Amino acid sequence: MTGNLSNQQINNLLSSQMIGRIACCDAHRPYIVPIAFAYDGKDIYCQTMEGKKIQFMRQNPNICFQVDFSKHYSDWQSVIVYGKFEEIDTKEIEKARELLVNKILPLMTDSRIHPHEHWEAHEMKLDDRERIKPIMFKLNIEEISGKFNKP
Secondary structure (H helix, E strand, C coil): CEEECCHHHHHHHHHHCCEEEEEEECCCCEEEEEEECEECCCEEEEEECCCHHHHHHHHCCEEEEEEEEEEECCEEEEEEEEEEEEECCHHHHHHHHHHHHHHHHHHCCHHHCCHHHHCCCCCEECCCCCEECCEEEEEEEEEEEEEEECC
């Protein structure tokens, strides 16, 4: 049996999962990648480094975001979000970091917990001329839907 998820089921799925897939597009082709995220009941927050997805989303802020959970082939739930990419300004960065840290850090093993390297305004030094800064952004949800299948 296939059907639509309720708003509560959609919120539950977005709140319970840690990895989603973000799709963006330049003028010629789509690009989709997995990304860690946190959902606050209104927007989806992410952190990444400079790269193709940021380049594409700056050019075209329209995105599609997908999250799913599968027990097996015929028992799954999936949510699709359409929205807009927005880089976060300094006022919202702390909120976004707190959401991400509270969601992701508990799932990491003790040997990998280094919040000062991943979540604060840490700069990774490549050489004396170049530094990479994390980019915090949110996906402003415009449209959302969910489907499920149960045997």
